[in-house]
Amino acid sequence: MLKQDGSPAGDIKLNDDIFGIEINEYAVYETVKNYLANQRQGTQSVKTRSEVRGGGRKPFRQKGTGRARQGSRVAPNHVGGGVVFAPKPRDYSYKVPKKVKRLALKSALSSKLRDKEIIVVDKLSFEEPKTKEMIEFLDAVEADMKALIVTADKDRNVVLSASNIPGVATAQVGTLNVYDILNYTSFIVTKDAVGKIEEVYS
Secondary structure (H helix, E strand, O other), rough: EEOOOEEEEOOOOOHHHHHHOOHHHHHHHHHHHHHHHOOOOOOOOOOOOOOOOOOOOOOOOOOOOOOOOOOOOOOOOOOOOOOOOOOOOOOOOOOOHHHHHHHHHHHHHHHHHHHHEEEEEOOOOOOOOOOOHHHHHHHOOOOOEEEEEEOOOOOOHHHHHOOOOOOOOEEEEHHHOOHEEEEEEEEEEEEEHHHHHHHHOO
């Protein structure tokens, strides 16, 4: 465990039932796929032949022209015609069992500990929002510039201090998800947040 200035702050024992389980790749895969599907807006829409303007009259007579017979100019084989099996607005979201989500989150946390990508700090606070101070903190704890900072509760100064740094994001224990844990190289978590994670998921 480190202090905010990067100096040692003693040891912390992490719960093996959360940070030391055997990683279940299938649960992680299903949960990440579910998260990404639920983020989709599903607002795509393309016109079918029944919705394209025109097509009321037969383009040319049936026989005698030497050309293939055509019934409408809005048919899919014409330029400007309708689209076959056109995508329409739809809801992509679906549900994953709570037990699978819980297992996936524990697996993600365990993988971070296994890969030595977890940085625990005793506390993290700023008197006022300062991007410079956040950069100094990340340098002090030797974090990768693609980092997720997790606090027990929302800290406005921490959130605003990190908001202008590309690749750095903040989260609270209550909003933590598997995709964010895996998407960021460095997982920076406060001591209070560790306690809350262990309380919620143990």
